[in-house]
Amino acid sequence: MTPPTLTISDDTLTGRQKDVLDAALGLLVDGGDGLTMTGVARRASCSKETLYKWFGDRDGLLTATVQWQASKVRMVPVDRETLDKRTLGIALEKFGRDWLTVLTGDISVALNRLAVSHAGQEKRNLGAIVLENGPIGMARRCEPLLEAGKEAGLLDFDDADQAFRTFFGLVVRDTQIRMLLGEQRRPSEEKIAGQARRAREQFFALYGA
Structure with missing residues (x-):
């Protein structure tokens, strides 16, 4: 599945999306390679369908997660x-x-x-x-x-x-x-x-x- 185009920044994300990406970051830190859509959905208390809608697939979620972390460096x-x-x-x-x-x-x-x-x-x-x-x-x-x-x-x-x-x-x-x-x-x-x-x-x- 091709992820939707999403420019990740503090201004473009909803509060709920930020919570989801923070949950994904937490899973990467805690579990390394164990990050899955199911795991993120469980930790963030949301549905996998919502994750697929927002980010497309696991690589799309990974990309958004890394972009979210990088966006904390402000110009x-x-x-x-x-x-x-x-x-x-x-x-x-x-x-x-x-x-x-x-x-x-x-x-x-x-x-x-x-x-x-x-x-x-x-x-x-x-x-x-x-x-x-x-x-x-x-x-x-x-x-x-x-x-x-x-x-x-x-x-x-x-x-x-x-x-x-x-x-x-x-x-x-x-x-x-x-x-x-x-x-x-x-x-x-x-x-x-x-x-x-x-x-x-x-x-x-x-x-x-």
């Missing part, structure tokens, strides 16, 4: 006509801070560990879904901001994708791999804020016009 809206360095810096730093906060949370760590275990396995799609809606999806959301900075004469780069990859590295550093490999201590809000601030400063040092 700060900017006015391209009046964009200046301060506004661009605030937007990039906020994006980086949100990204690190979500990435180092228990749900994202468990989800990414499970996705890594699926990578390259033909009949297990979570790895591809997380790749498409995680780092690739983040690039799609962030690159327009980088392009706006370039158009405003604030940034100088030849390839927006390469610029984003640099920003990704500056924000995440080795934090994600350490969490995936079992580091138990989650970074504090202060540490996350400092890391995002340094990433913004270093990014401007590399790409500032």
